[in-house]
Amino acid sequence: MEGFRVSTPLTVRFSETDAQGIVHNAVYLVWFEIARIEYIARLPGGYKGMVDRGIDVTTVEAHARYRAACRFDDDLVLHVRVGEVRGPRFRFDYAVERSGEVVAEGWTVHACVDATTLRPMRMPDDLRATIDAIERS
Amino acid sequence: MEGFRVSTPLTVRFSETDAQGIVHNAVYLVWFEIARIEYIARLPGGYKGMVDRGIDVTTVEAHARYRAACRFDDDLVLHVRVGEVRGPRFRFDYAVERSGEVVAEGWTVHACVDATTLRPMRMPDDLRATIDAIERS
Amino acid sequence: MEGFRVSTPLTVRFSETDAQGIVHNAVYLVWFEIARIEYIARLPGGYKGMVDRGIDVTTVEAHARYRAACRFDDDLVLHVRVGEVRGPRFRFDYAVERSGEVVAEGWTVHACVDATTLRPMRMPDDLRATIDAIERS
Amino acid sequence: MEGFRVSTPLTVRFSETDAQGIVHNAVYLVWFEIARIEYIARLPGGYKGMVDRGIDVTTVEAHARYRAACRFDDDLVLHVRVGEVRGPRFRFDYAVERSGEVVAEGWTVHACVDATTLRPMRMPDDLRATIDAIERS
Numbered sequence: 001m002e003g004f005r006v007s008t009p010l011t012v013r014f015s016e017t018d019a020q021g022i023v024h025n026a027v028y029l030v031w032f033e034i035a036r037i038e039y040i041a042r043l044p045g046g047y048k049g050m051v052d053r054g055i056d057v058t059t060v061e062a063h064a065r066y067r068a069a070c071r072f073d074d075d076l077v078l079h080v081r082v083g084e085v086r087g088p089r090f091r092f093d094y095a096v097e098r099s100g101e102v103v104a105e106g107w108t109v110h111a112c113v114d115a116t117t118l119r120p121m122r123m124p125d126d127l128r129a130t131i132d133a134i135e136r137s
Numbered sequence: 138m139e140g141f142r143v144s145t146p147l148t149v150r151f152s153e154t155d156a157q158g159i160v161h162n163a164v165y166l167v168w169f170e171i172a173r174i175e176y177i178a179r180l181p182g183g184y185k186g187m188v189d190r191g192i193d194v195t196t197v198e199a200h201a202r203y204r205a206a207c208r209f210d211d212d213l214v215l216h217v218r219v220g221e222v223r224g225p226r227f228r229f230d231y232a233v234e235r236s237g238e239v240v241a242e243g244w245t246v247h248a249c250v251d252a253t254t255l256r257p258m259r260m261p262d263d264l265r266a267t268i269d270a271i272e273r274s
Numbered sequence: 275m276e277g278f279r280v281s282t283p284l285t286v287r288f289s290e291t292d293a294q295g296i297v298h299n300a301v302y303l304v305w306f307e308i309a310r311i312e313y314i315a316r317l318p319g320g321y322k323g324m325v326d327r328g329i330d331v332t333t334v335e336a337h338a339r340y341r342a343a344c345r346f347d348d349d350l351v352l353h354v355r356v357g358e359v360r361g362p363r364f365r366f367d368y369a370v371e372r373s374g375e376v377v378a379e380g381w382t383v384h385a386c387v388d389a390t391t392l393r394p395m396r397m398p399d400d401l402r403a404t405i406d407a408i409e410r411s
Numbered sequence: 412m413e414g415f416r417v418s419t420p421l422t423v424r425f426s427e428t429d430a431q432g433i434v435h436n437a438v439y440l441v442w443f444e445i446a447r448i449e450y451i452a453r454l455p456g457g458y459k460g461m462v463d464r465g466i467d468v469t470t471v472e473a474h475a476r477y478r479a480a481c482r483f484d485d486d487l488v489l490h491v492r493v494g495e496v497r498g499p500r501f502r503f504d505y506a507v508e509r510s511g512e513v514v515a516e517g518w519t520v521h522a523c524v525d526a527t528t529l530r531p532m533r534m535p536d537d538l539r540a541t542i543d544a545i546e547r548s
Contacts, residue, residue, distance in 0.1 A: 013441065013444070013445060014292060014293065014298075014444055014448060015292060015298050015300060015441045015444060017292050017293035018288060018289060018291050018292065018293070019288065019291035019292070019293070019295045019296075019345070019346055020193070021293045022293075024288075024289050025166055025170070025196040025199055025245075026163045026164070026166035026167045026170070026289060027163070028199075029162055029163035029166060030163045030424065030426045033162070033163070033424070033425055033426060034424060037425060037484075047484070048484070056157070058203075058206075059162040059203055060202070060203055061200075061201065061202050061203065062162055062199075062200070062201045062203075063198075063199070063200045063201075064166075064198065064199045064200075065197070065198050066195075066196055066197055066198065066199075069195075071293070072293055073448075073458070073459070108162075150304065150307070150308060151307055151311060151429060151430065151435075152304045152307060152429060152435050152437060154429050154430035155425060155426060155428050155429060155430070156425065156428035156429070156430070156432045156433075156482070156483055158430045158432075159430075161425075161426050163426060167287065167289045170287070170288055170289060171287060174288060174347075184347070185347070208430070209430055210311075210321070210322070294467070299440055299444070299470040299473055299519075300437045300438070300440035300441045300444070301437070302473075303436055303437035303440060304437045307436070307437070330431070332477075332480075333436040333477055334476070334477055335474075335475065335476050335477065336436055336439075336473075336474070336475045336477075337472075337473070337474045337475075338472065338473045338474075339471070339472050340469075340470055340471055340472065340473075343469075382436075
């Protein structure tokens with residue numbers, strides 16, 4: 001999808017549906033996380049590499065916009081990009097696609113924190129450089 | 138809590154935590170729904186009454202802001218109000234409180250739809266009147 | 275309910291239903307845990323007290339038998355008892371009741387482990403004595 | 412894995428972990444369902460085909476045995492087979508494998524029901540024949 005360099009496929013689980021017959025609204029934040037982890041896996045060492053370096057990431061804000069209902073067994077593609085990095089904070093943007101249609105979109109804001117003190121810390125330059133390289137690719 | 142007329146208590150379940158030792162970010166949307174249903178229960182006939190009248194409600198947008206981490210067994214109070222009603226759309230606002238501190242807040246936008254055609258429909262006047270009465274109480 | 279000394283009420287969440295319109299089968303294990311934690315809360319210091327003493331509890335086995343479907347907003351009562359304690363292992367039994375009818379039942383087997391070495395350890399005598407006192411009450 | 416003809420890969424989601432740092436015990440029933448649906452997808456018309464024919468499937472019983480803890484990002488393989496078919500009832504067996512080790516196993520019992528009357532019905536002969544063919548392959 002235009003504007004997104006990283007994506008990952010996903011098939012809707014039955015347990016993700018609710019009694020309206022559609023995917024429950026909270027599940028999209030689970031999917032956003034799956035996309036985010038896929039992105040972070042492309043950074044040096046992946047998520048575990050960040051934790052090993054003493055960096056942890058907290059979620060500060062989350063937003064989802066539901067355009068069309070998703071149903072059991074739908075084949076989706078989760079698209080993700082880093083939208084902005086500013087000091088300790090950075091934003092991921094997401095689009096959920098089904099057969100070429102965007103059925104949902106959203107964003108989350110995160111903060112890098114020192115894994116022991118939990119204090120906000122700037123994103124290390126090499127991570128930021130890798131993100132820039134991914135987004136410009 | 139000031140500005141909120143409806144609230145419901147909640148104790149954090151162990152299954153709601155994740156490997157960071159805190160409540161997973163998607164769970165807050167589940168809590169918002171619990172608060173919303175508590176609110177709707179005060180409308181004539183409650184949620185089932187709305188469905189019986191041929192009205193269903195879809196979720197259009199959701200937003201959460203995480204201020205402080207919640208942990209297993211935390212005693213919380215979910216606060217909820219209707220922030221705005223405009224045609225078929227209405228917004229719920231939420232605050233999650235722990236010992237007087239707001240640990241999270243958020244909002245969701247919903248649309249009233251005809252339960253059979255799924256077309257958007259204005260919120261019926263009596264529902265809106267009940268909401269106004271709750272919010273002015 | 276006969277044979278159960280500890281119980282806790284629960285209202286079915288909308289997010290616990292699936293596209294069959296009923297509660298998803300995995301959710302019952304979440305409910306069993308809620309009942310189990312309610313039981314453990316009656317032991318000296320509760321769950322956190324056990325962890326503070328260096329005892330952790332792992333789940334070894336889980337079983338659920340679904341007798342009648344549960345639906346959104348159903349008012350249930352979760353009943354729980356300790357069925358057996360043998361060395362490091364102990365079993366919880368559960369019954370899920372709706373208006374006097376048992377709609378589900380199950381059991382889980384757990385092991386006490388040393389929280390640092392994760393080695394199995396016998397349940398401390400005072401915990402066992404409290405359990406005996408609860409079950410004989 | 413010996414004795415299993417159908418399997419599907421799975422990577423542990425972060426949201427599937429709990430504050431013990433491991434996968435929550437209820438999640439295994441979600442995984443069993445994913446494996447079961449993968450199996451049913453090999454039957455004529457898949458799950459939707461069954462529903463279209465007026466057959467629905469209810470879950471009667473579920474059992475899980477946890478051998479070793481699973482963690483975030485673990486790469487697993489879910490193995491599934493039909494263990495027994497008797498009248499309306501049939502049993503699925505599961506094994507969860509990580510790098511050649513069985514970390515969990517379990518089984519579920521289901522009943523075929525008429526989708527409109529919800530009465531138990533024998534599994535149709537062609538479904539049963541397909542299952543036999545899969546298991547003998």
